[in-house]
Amino acid sequence: MEGRALVVDIGGKGGWFRRSCTSETLVRPRRYNVSRILLTLIAAAACYAAIADALASDTSYHVIKKIPIPGQGSWDYLTVDEAARRLYVSHGTQVEVLDIDSGAIVGKIENTPGVHGIAIAPELGRGFVSDGQSSTVTIFDLKTLKTIREVPAGKKPDAIIYDPATSRIFAFNGDGNSATVIEAKDGKVAGTIDLGGGPEFAAADGNGYVYDNLEDRSQVLKINSRTLKVEQRWPTAPCASPSSMAIDRTNRRLFLGCRSKVMAVMNGPSANCEKILLKMKPGCMKPSLILSLAVIIAACLLATSCTRSHSEPMQAAPATLPAELQANVTAPFRFVAYGDARFHDPKDTDAANPTVRQTLVQAIAGVNPAFICFTGDIVYNGYDANDWKVWDSETSIWREKKIPVYPVLGNHDLHGDEKASLANYFQRFPDLKQSRYYSVRAGNALLLMLDSSLDETSGPQGQWLIHALDTVPADVDFVFIMLHHPPYTSSSDAKKFGGGHSARHPEHQMAEMLEARQPNMRARIVVFSGHVHNYERHEHGGVTYFVSGGAGAHAYPIERAPGDPYQSKEINYHYLLVEVDRAHLKITMNRLDLGSGKAVWTQPDAVEITTPAAAAAHAAAGG
Numbered sequence: 001m002e003g004r005a006l007v008v009d010i011g012g013k014g015g016w017f018r019r020s021c022t023s024e025t026l027v028r029p030r031r032y033n034v035s036r037i038l039l040t041l042i043a044a045a046a047c048y049a050a051i052a053d054a055l056a057s058d059t060s061y062h063v064i065k066k067i068p069i070p071g072q073g074s075w076d077y078l079t080v081d082e083a084a085r086r087l088y089v090s091h092g093t094q095v096e097v098l099d100i101d102s103g104a105i106v107g108k109i110e111n112t113p114g115v116h117g118i119a120i121a122p123e124l125g126r127g128f129v130s131d132g133q134s135s136t137v138t139i140f141d142l143k144t145l146k147t148i149r150e151v152p153a154g155k156k157p158d159a160i161i162y163d164p165a166t167s168r169i170f171a172f173n174g175d176g177n178s179a180t181v182i183e184a185k186d187g188k189v190a191g192t193i194d195l196g197g198g199p200e201f202a203a204a205d206g207n208g209y210v211y212d213n214l215e216d217r218s219q220v221l222k223i224n225s226r227t228l229k230v231e232q233r234w235p236t237a238p239c240a241s242p243s244s245m246a247i248d249r250t251n252r253r254l255f256l257g258c259r260s261k262v263m264a265v266m267n268g269p270s271a272n273c274e275k276i277l278l279k280m281k282p283g284c285m286k287p288s289l290i291l292s293l294a295v296i297i298a299a300c301l302l303a304t305s306c307t308r309s310h311s312e313p314m315q316a317a318p319a320t321l322p323a324e325l326q327a328n329v330t331a332p333f334r335f336v337a338y339g340d341a342r343f344h345d346p347k348d349t350d351a352a353n354p355t356v357r358q359t360l361v362q363a364i365a366g367v368n369p370a371f372i373c374f375t376g377d378i379v380y381n382g383y384d385a386n387d388w389k390v391w392d393s394e395t396s397i398w399r400e401k402k403i404p405v406y407p408v409l410g411n412h413d414l415h416g417d418e419k420a421s422l423a424n425y426f427q428r429f430p431d432l433k434q435s436r437y438y439s440v441r442a443g444n445a446l447l448l449m450l451d452s453s454l455d456e457t458s459g460p461q462g463q464w465l466i467h468a469l470d471t472v473p474a475d476v477d478f479v480f481i482m483l484h485h486p487p488y489t490s491s492s493d494a495k496k497f498g499g500g501h502s503a504r505h506p507e508h509q510m511a512e513m514l515e516a517r518q519p520n521m522r523a524r525i526v527v528f529s530g531h532v533h534n535y536e537r538h539e540h541g542g543v544t545y546f547v548s549g550g551a552g553a554h555a556y557p558i559e560r561a562p563g564d565p566y567q568s569k570e571i572n573y574h575y576l577l578v579e580v581d582r583a584h585l586k587i588t589m590n591r592l593d594l595g596s597g598k599a600v601w602t603q604p605d606a607v608e609i610t611t612p613a614a615a616a617a618h619a620a621a622g623g
Helices: 034-060 287-301 354-367 385-394 396-400 418-428 459-470 505-520 612-620
Strands: 004-010 015-021 075-081 086-091 094-099 105-109 115-121 126-131 136-141 147-152 157-163 168-173 178-183 189-194 199-204 209-214 219-224 229-235 242-248 253-258 262-267 275-279 324-327 333-338 372-374 405-407 438-442 445-449 478-482 524-529 535-540 543-548 573-581 584-593 600-610
Touching (some): 086 115, 168 209, 333 543, 354 396, 535 600, 543 573
Parallel strands (some): 075 115
Antiparallel strands (some): 004 015, 115 126, 199 209, 253 262
């Protein structure tokens, strides 16, 4: 079906932007939503105001310093090492290295004939230079600037980037219509990719994909950086001959500079929805404003989003946007995860073991974690206000110590009248702002808190989860997913040992989705669940799954599968202590035994998990 376009003239001076959308995304005939129209008009007014502000602030962009660099030769790409405060400048047959703060030249990387670009791998202490004349890539030490070795590339390597998700260097061969892929840790060539056209600059999204301009084809390529396969080719018309490229990893946007004097902003994951063009006539605006205006326009146009596919059904939107909470921590930090406490009248021991529940609460308070994640079944009956009063009383020490609690809903939390149950729940957790699923940013970790009574892979929650996984910030090392029902368990609904639950199909679908994404992500995914009243650990597709349902509901043994990483015939009342550091974490199961009448604590299981990049570096070092 033919698409439609919106064209807006900026100031009547030749600047314009365009956004193409399929007709399904337009307002349907005879169905006019007055509130939506009013909001759209307000958003449009805000857009124009932002653009006017950008134009008015033009005078704030000016040259503050010029740094002279002696010598002869042409110039090409610049690369900034933010951590080391260095600027790498390609210059003829060498790379000039400048101190960003002082502007002083602090070194040179010589013998790089026809140098075009510089890529750096800070965690490996290595840099890489594309040598166009010799068709090689020079590897150098970031500290000493000394050459380590030269690696043969294709014909005339030009643009060069580092992909942190795979610890690989991608050198794009301008005259070879190919890309040479090099393992950054040891300099070995991982493979060569036939691009089918002349490449220009590229960008990596940090999650296992590299995007590259084909200047002569007016295309953008999506390359899987693990399989080294070109997965998609997207036309950039009416942007012709795209050359420069930048990526906004958070919002998944590609910014393309085109020789047709147009900047195109493309939606990275699909590239078939938003397509915004900013066109300039010579002299109508200063170049310093182009990127600012493009970002403003992109943000404004998101008010009316395009559909990703003509065949996808419309989904009902949540009543409120999911909460985005912020934990005031920095790595290293530690938190506790556990669930299935069933807070209830302590005199009724059929519902739970109150002594275990209370002992665990006091022990966790003694650990004094940065926060507590509760994997559901907080109370026995969600509708019962008295059960929540027991929660208030028995966990008061956590509030006294100002330990935040980030919960997810379990089936018992929704028992009875759901409206009453949710009212009791949100009364205890007002920061959630009525969000049944939400996120928490905690240092170098992102927590995605799910409601497993809703579908985790479709509908509003599923769409939110997929978007969150596709837009994980580049500085996140770990993505923790919390939900009640487990994707994997060796327990069973058959209740062979008096209790148990089987894994459900929706959670298994979610697990398949996570495992498909994990190889292409820089961050490591770890999943915590409850529902089964014991402890389990599973490993599938690079994702680690924990079942932690030993907070006080009566525990039962599990007939564990032979391949389960943790083997035990015991019941396990427990909590998990999660210790998070940079690119590394440790999770320890702290088991409580009250069989002797006294609390006996052991740590029968512990596991250390690293990010994919850190694991690769450790393996390369012979660890």
